[in-house]
Amino acid sequence: MSAFALMGVAANASTGTVVSTSCGKQVMTVGPEYFARTDDFIDYLQDLNDAYCGSRFGFSAEVR
Numbered sequence: 001m002s003a004f005a006l007m008g009v010a011a012n013a014s015t016g017t018v019v020s021t022s023c024g025k026q027v028m029t030v031g032p033e034y035f036a037r038t039d040d041f042i043d044y045l046q047d048l049n050d051a052y053c054g055s056r057f058g059f060s061a062e063v064r
Contacts, residue, residue, distance in 0.1 A: 015032075015033065015063055017030065017032070017064070021052045021053050022058030029048065031063055
């Protein structure tokens with residue numbers, strides 16, 4: 001991908017979410033507007049924490 005294409009992708013991204021997992025890792029991912037329902041977004045965040053830490057609970061998330 002060229003540098004111009006990467007800049008275009010970055011310019012079109014509206015928000016992102018930084019997830020601080022329960023085991024101390026930080027993950028940058030998509031924002032809640034990419035999900036049809038808030039419950040789907042929360043399930044996704046729980047899945048991320050489970051993948052990185054083996055638990056669905058204890059994470060925090062900040063939408064930027």
